[in-house]
Amino acid sequence: MNGALAVAPVLVPLLTAALTVALARRPRRQRAASMGGALALFLCCAWLLHGAIGGSETAVRFGGWAAPFAIGFRIDRAAALMLTVNSVLALAALAYPARGGVLAAPSGPPLVHGLLAGAGGAYATADLFNLYVWFEVMLITALGLIVAGRRPAHLEAGLKYLVLNLFGTVLLLAAVGGLYGVTGQLDYGALGAALSDHGDDPLALFFGALLLVGLLIKMGAFPFLFWLPAAYPALPPPVLALFTALTTKVGAYVVLRLLNEVFPSGAHAYAQGLGWIAAATMLAGVMGAVYHYDLRRILSFHSVSQMGYILLAAALGGVAGIAAALFFSIHHILVKANLYLIGGMVARSGGHHDLRRIGGLARSDRALAALFALSAAALVGIPPLSGFWAKLLILREGFDQERHLWMAVALFTSSLTLLSMAKIWIEAFWKPHPAAPAGAPSAASPVAAPPAHPRGAWLACGTLSLLALAMGLLPGPLIDFLYAAAGAIAAPAAGGAP
Template sequence: MSWLVTVPVLVPLATAAATTLLQRHAAAQRVVSHLGAWALLAGALTLLAQVNSGAPARMVFGDWGEPFGIVFAVDRLSAALVLVTAVMAVACLTFQASDADPGPAHPLQLPLVHGLLAGVGGAFATADLFNLYVWFEVMLICAVGLLALGGRTDQLDGTFKYFTLNLVGTLLLLLAVGMVYAVSGHLNYGALAQALPQAPAGPVALALAGLLLALLIKAGAFPLFAWLPAAYPTLPAPLLALFAGLLTKVGAYAVLRTLADWAPRASAAWLAEALGWIAAATMLVGVLGAAYHWDMRRILAFHIVSQIGYILLAVALASPAGDAAALFYTLHHIVVKANLFLIAAMVWRLAGGYDLRAVGGLWRARPWLGVLFLVPALSLVGIPPLSGFWSKLWVLQEALAQGRLVWTAVALLVSVLTLYSMMKIWMEAFWKPHPQPGWQPPRDARLGPAWAATLMLALITLAIGLWPQALLDYALAAAGTLGGGAR
């Protein structure tokens, strides 16, 4: 039993409450928000150190014992994701202090941000299927609030699409949770791992199929991903980076936890086969959508979809190596994707827009910004020695080892098309001259916090790429504990 398992939820909730009370004191609200983010980071580091040196941290709430009480359990898998969540919170809140598309200030924005972080942390920490549903609800409520805060027509339109499609996923998730309980009598992950193999195979398969369908909607997988590119680009840059880095990864995490940790092997086998083909379609459709668009936010939003496909492909391989590759890829992608959105906002501030046809000239005016962009952009493509190279290498190695030639070919094709999208941004925003004669970047741009946040994320990407073995060893150890180490 360890109180540290409450850190991913209690720290953001306490910060959300404090910032709510400080709505009329904007400066104090910002200070408390930053303190809360750094406290979450400190707690996440401590939690990671604890679970990496011993058994998973667990706590049962109330007077009910397992498997009937509410249980938080953080193992190596969830501890790593809690840590990267805290890193994203610090980076995005730091970036918000710049004038690179921070969006209009609103007294409810920071409380909703920390409420969202609490939902993400709760989903990673819970060991109970119904409580996973509850934390998805918390994320949905806070996300809808943040999407609608600006009140612009495009924001309200995006909010409606986000809410409608995610509500379908939420209702399906609740129905699937009820079906799982009906066939097993349990919702605790550990109890499900024991009870489901003894239950009738047909009802178990139906319940798990419904559960995975709901989680794939949350992850932004094919074919129900339209809410993502419709809603995300309407957000201010720091919120967009936070959404892009975290929200779909919670759905992908839940898919991994379900198939690798407690689903019966007989059901998990055919579900993984179906998941692999869904992953291939997700990769391909996402990257084609990105290739079509000229707005940097929409290009990068569609690349969230395509990169989720890689993570789901790793999960579909249904092996310890595949599970480790899924964790490695998730951690890499959270950092890279958030950083790309933040750098796009810096381009917006300096060059005057997100539409690539209306900007240019930044390589000559701000060459270091061009270098900074290349780090996450080439990592997303998978160029060595950056983190994306190792992430894709280990996914493709395992796919080839299992003889999944079609999945491998699709993944390689998607990497080539990803290179096209990243080079389109490079050539249009940095290399070509600005379309306005005599254009110069604004001298009054306040980008110090933006540089700090993006440089921090770029250094993490470089560190993972240059020293990948430590993270790979950690990911393999995390994968080895899933399903009791039986896979």
């Protein structure tokens, strides 16, 4: 039973992908099968999480081989929680209407579930080479989702995504081969033990750095961030919501695991560089968000900026740093995915993604305005919402470690995040529509009576909003759980306390 549960995050999406391929000529049945598969995935992940709450791990080794030679899956507290959050997001994205988009095409559902399978494998695997394999699955399916629209913008976005991510893939494969050559191991535990015997071996440190650089490319970190804001604006809102959880966050999670399970003795050699990369990522992302007026580009640059916070927490290390990185990851998945979905509703109501060409939505679409205000405030970190606790955990640990310059960058980035969110509010919701007659109410515009949003959009955005709100109003149980999860990940010498 435990083995079946351990493979469920991969097996369920793969079976669902195969079923949706078979139903490609029956759109309604294909969509029902896709939702059914996502629901089955959620139930399996929730059961894994239920078992992990008590501290138990779910593990399986394939082929009848003993460690460290067998290919293994291992799902602990952190992996179970991240998998559950991703399955919730998959349900929300699939519930969001996809009329005319890639998810409405016959190839859409199989690609989505293929992406879920790749992410599930990356979270569950305990083997470095298979980590590379699951990242390849994610790369192929993500590229398929990007280019499925077949318009020039989609093909251009796919090319930008492919070029830089293929470079990251090459680095990952070279690093895996190099570390195997140095240690003769690929299993996380065996590799960590072997690397601890090598101490500060320059060759081992080089291949470790190469592996981290490949993951930084996948995450869209500085200076490899440009593929993300170039590719994301071409995607429909539900695909953007999936991407924000299933591509960059997987890379961040893997960085956490590798730093503490595979490179515990050499993690200090990377921490300083990761901290400065995190600071540069935060600044570069938020500057792009402040500069642009296209709603999709603003949110895409914010995705870059927020990845900087997660990297910063990973660089701080220890139990407190790991817990902060996990809390921020969950917060960002829920809030940013919701903002992408809300952004699609804003474009539907306003008729455009360019903030300068819309306005007056605070009066013409008040429920949408309330949803956006809640998620924007959470992203900025207004207390007591989830973003406040996510940033507080990082700031507290950073100041405890006397990383004052890094913390100053984090606070400055938060102020610019507030500025860019205020720009969206003023331009899209508060100011009169540009086409409104002089002296007319702000709602007097060509979209003064906006089209009714589908129920699926309200359901998806409302659910994510409630989850993020609960995370902010009741953070204690989650923080306690994450400290326990971080304690299992952290190196034995790492400290930290809640």
